[in-house]
Amino acid sequence: MTDNAQPGRVGYRDIANDLRRQIDAGSLPPGSRIPGENDLMSQYGVEQPTARRALDVLKNEGLIAAKRGSGTFVREFKPIRRVSPDRLQANTSWGSGKPIWNTDVGTRPRTEGVTVEVELPPAAVAEVLRLDDGARVVVRRRRYVVDDKPVQLATSYYPEALVAGSAIAEINTGDGGAYARLKELGHGPTRFREELRARMPRDTERELLGLAQGTPVILIVRTAFTADDQPVEVNEMVLDSAAYVLEYKFTTED
Known part of the structure; x- marks a missing residue:
């Protein structure tokens, strides 16, 4: 999806699903920085509300967490x-x-x-x-x-x-x-x-x-x-x- 994103055709769930697959596959390992809203807007050709909702989906699933002043990162799980x-x-x-x-x-x-x-x-x-x-x-x-x-x-x-x-x-x-x-x-x-x-x-x-x-x-x-x-x-x-x-x-x- 990241190579074929077209403006107006990518929804927030598509972005969330794509990032989730990267997290599950290990290409975005624990502790790694998640692209910010501006990066997602450019990468997927979407508006800011769509990028924000995509990140909110993963935050609500507990997969990523925002660190004030640093960005958003994949949560580290040391059980x-x-x-x-x-x-x-x-x-x-x-x-x-x-x-x-x-x-x-x-x-x-x-x-x-x-x-x-x-x-x-x-x-x-x-x-x-x-x-x-x-x-x-x-x-x-x-x-x-x-x-x-x-x-x-x-x-x-x-x-x-x-x-x-x-x-x-x-x-x-x-x-x-x-x-x-x-x-x-x-x-x-x-x-x-x-x-x-x-x-x-x-x-x-x-x-x-x-x-x-x-x-x-x-x-x-x-x-x-x-x-x-x-x-x-x-x-x-x-x-x-x-x-x-x-x-x-x-x-x-x-």
Whole structure:
């Protein structure tokens, strides 16, 4: 198409499709600069609104991102591989005093903006935790940063009656994190359930994660249960979908 473009005959979707093919083929590799509006106008023989709409299509697909004062570039994808259920195994992760992040990135990410509050839980959380009316929860909120890039927001809810006075109600939960502290309290988790869905981010999530235009998030809600099936934590995680590959391992054995 680039050699045969004729004025008035090329639409914005044609341009977007052509650039997408170049990205997929590797002729426009990650980090490479995308032609600007003026270049596209000249190359394809189109007006500025058509060139702009073509770039907007690729931005909304999360394939390219604009850098203020520098231009528009193909997004670089260096994924964090989130491996389940390996990351929750007590003998190799939190049970041995290590953060569960070691399974994902090999190092502890920087944790920012940690807050701990005692609140009334959202109705859905209260239902999952099987709380009585009026029962409160300890809420831990934080943001995780890897290589100076925010990649995840997390909000954890614990029954106040279960964790009051423990390190879970402090900013620093200590080695092994909250699951190790739950074990010390006699409520160590032995089973987890994770529910996943994708959606577009809320404005605050987009700002806190520094998301490019058109980037969806992955919402993971994890519930931790004890051996006697008592729910002890609900953790709502919002992940930058461009930063993650989710890997799950299964066997055919019971």
